Amino acid sequence: MCAVHLLPGQHACPFTSQIDDTSPDEDLENEVRALLARVNVEELCRAATARRGGIPCRFAADNFGFRKVTIKGIYMDAWIYFYDSVTWVVRIPRITALSHLPRDLIESFVQNEYATLGWLRRANIPALRAYGYGVASDPSNLVGVSYLFTEDIPGYPFNAFYATHEQKSRVYSQYARILERIRRRGPRDYACSLADTEAGEVEDAIASDRFTHLGRHGPYGTPLDYFASTAERYLELIADGQLYPEYPKEAFVFYRLLRDEAAPELARRSGDESKFFLKHMDDNGDHIRVDLQYNIKAIVNWQLARFVPAEEAFGPSLFTASIGRLYGGTPGMTHDDHLMMRMQREAGNQTALQSMSADDLARRFQLGLASGLSKAEVFGLIRAVLILLPSETAPTRS
Numbered sequence: 001m002c003a004v005h006l007l008p009g010q011h012a013c014p015f016t017s018q019i020d021d022t023s024p025d026e027d028l029e030n031e032v033r034a035l036l037a038r039v040n041v042e043e044l045c046r047a048a049t050a051r052r053g054g055i056p057c058r059f060a061a062d063n064f065g066f067r068k069v070t071i072k073g074i075y076m077d078a079w080i081y082f083y084d085s086v087t088w089v090v091r092i093p094r095i096t097a098l099s100h101l102p103r104d105l106i107e108s109f110v111q112n113e114y115a116t117l118g119w120l121r122r123a124n125i126p127a128l129r130a131y132g133y134g135v136a137s138d139p140s141n142l143v144g145v146s147y148l149f150t151e152d153i154p155g156y157p158f159n160a161f162y163a164t165h166e167q168k169s170r171v172y173s174q175y176a177r178i179l180e181r182i183r184r185r186g187p188r189d190y191a192c193s194l195a196d197t198e199a200g201e202v203e204d205a206i207a208s209d210r211f212t213h214l215g216r217h218g219p220y221g222t223p224l225d226y227f228a229s230t231a232e233r234y235l236e237l238i239a240d241g242q243l244y245p246e247y248p249k250e251a252f253v254f255y256r257l258l259r260d261e262a263a264p265e266l267a268r269r270s271g272d273e274s275k276f277f278l279k280h281m282d283d284n285g286d287h288i289r290v291d292l293q294y295n296i297k298a299i300v301n302w303q304l305a306r307f308v309p310a311e312e313a314f315g316p317s318l319f320t321a322s323i324g325r326l327y328g329g330t331p332g333m334t335h336d337d338h339l340m341m342r343m344q345r346e347a348g349n350q351t352a353l354q355s356m357s358a359d360d361l362a363r364r365f366q367l368g369l370a371s372g373l374s375k376a377e378v379f380g381l382i383r384a385v386l387i388l389l390p391s392e393t394a395p396t397r398s
Contacts, residue, residue, distance in 0.1 A: 031096045032069050035076055035145070039092070043142040048080050048088060048149060051132050057082040059090070073282060074098060074109060074212065074303055079152065087152040088131065092145050098212065105208065105215060107135040108195065109303055110146045112207045115194035116305045117150065119201065119278070123185040125178055126298045128153060133196075155297040157286035160320075160336065167294045169339065172320075174296045175288065176343035176352070179314060183351055187275035188307040191226035192219035207304045210281050210366070213243060223270040223309035227263035227365065231255045234368070244369060250378040251369055257382060258365055261389050266362055269355070270309035277313035279306055281366075284318045314344075314352035315362040326367060329380025331360060331388050361388040 041059045048057050060069065060079040069078045074097060080088040091113075093106050110133050120127035131149040134141035160168055188203060195204035205216035214233050220226040234255040237243040244251035280287055281304045289298045307313075320336035333341075337360070344352040355362070364385055369378065 028071055031071070031094065032076060035092060035095050036069075036078075038095075038144050040142060040144045043144070044090065044147065045080070047132070047134065047143060047147075048082075048090070051149065052082060052086070055082050055084055055086075057088075072301060074106075080149075089128070089150045089152045091148040091150065101212060103137060107137060107146050108204070108207055108216060110135060110148050111196045112193045112204070112305065113303045114148055115196040115201045116278070116302045118196075119185075119194060120299075120302070123181060125181050125185075126296055127302065128298055128300060153289060153298045153300075155289035155291050158288040158290045158294075158296075160285055163294070168336070169343070170294045171288065171290060171296060172336075172340050172343045173346065175319070176340065176347040176349065178296070178299065179344070179352055180347045180349040182278050183314070183349055185278075187277050189275070190219035190221055191223070191276045191306065191308055193304075193306045203307075206306050209368070210304065211368075211371075212304075213237065222267065222274050223276075223311070224263060224267035226276075226309060227266050228259050231259035231263060231365075235259065244371070247373070247375050247378050250375055250382070254369060254378060254382050254385070257385055262361060262365055262385060265389060266309065266311050266365060269362075270311040275310065276307035277310055279308045279313045281305055282318075284321075310351050311355050312362045312366060313355070314349070315355040316340075316360040317363060318367065321360070321363060326364070327370070327373070327377060327381070329377070329382075329384040331364070331384040333360065359388050361385070364388070
């Protein structure tokens with residue numbers, strides 16, 4: 001089923017006859033095999049052993065063990081087993097999903113996540129411990145690919161659909177306290193992503209976007225510069241024919257609306273302090289690892305993380321969204337949004353509470369347009385943004 005199949009009467013999933021005979025599982029298996037063929041397993045294990053004080057290890061180099069290689073976003077995750085029963089995860093940038101990107105941009109994703117995980121650990125936020133990384137362009141890296149070593153924390157991806165109200169409330173309460181910890185850890189003066197360099201952790205350009213459409217951009221010193229410049233970069237790619245060729249005019253209208261109308265409004269809501277807070281860019285729920293009692297063990301998948309204005313960092317997120325309402329062009333707060341707002345109030349995060357008490361305009365800015373939508377669906381998304389804009393600033397709704 002496609003991402004927007006929840007919209008009865010507005011969207012039709014493709015017929016089976018329209019789908020290639022190759023199954024998604026087979027496609028992923030072929031991608032995994034092609035990527036593993038590039039990995040020098042001996043050198044990868046040597047690098048891991050060196051970081052563990054000489055303890056030998058083996059690499060899970062196929063999909064037939066008790067732990068399968070997995071694909072998540074821009075990474076393939078596999079496992080390294082040490083002889084003292086310690087397990088690590090090794091994250092390797094994918095080939096197929098990132099084939100359109102330059103190598104230095106892909107390597108920046110690895111450095112960004114490594115630096116972000118270090119920041120989170122110092123802030124006492126439950127995140128995976130990162131043990132080291134290598135980039136393909138480094139002559140001393142003999143592994144053959146870029147990679148990132150992290151710890152392996154047992155647990156399960158959180159799924160709000162299968163959770164009871166009590167279980168969901170338990171997770172939301174913990175998550176609200178984590179967001180408050182992020183706020184108290186200290187904001188940055190720029191909208192940026194972190195990078196690891198020889199000089200240590202530095203503020204660097206923003207690491208692309210959720211769909212890796214954009215290159216690195218920024219940093220930005222004000223919320224208005226951040227929001228407007230992000231939308232402008234989409235407009236340039238659309239005008240150049242690189243994005244949304246199936247509905248270029250409608251996509252151009254959407255992002256121009258974000259640049260000219262939504263960006264000033266979101267900047268106004270973010271306040272005059274021009275401070276920026278860490279934001280997880282793939283916060284759709286499965287970024288939370290929980291145990292059987294629904295205790296949060298870790299927040300994972302911090303690739304592409306960035307520091308953003310408060311309105312985006314703490315406002316309604318994909319975590320509490322209704323996919324049907326988002327893609328159906330229906331604005332407004334969901335039941336889960338209101339539940340998270342209550343948990344933010346209990347956590348004492350007034351900054352988050354102010355951001356969540358508005359509406360989901362920032363969430364729609366972050367979501368943008370997905371590929372494969374119909375023109376009618378794009379018109380629905382445009383209509384939702386128009387409804388969310390203040391009446392005195394919104395263009396004529398026709």
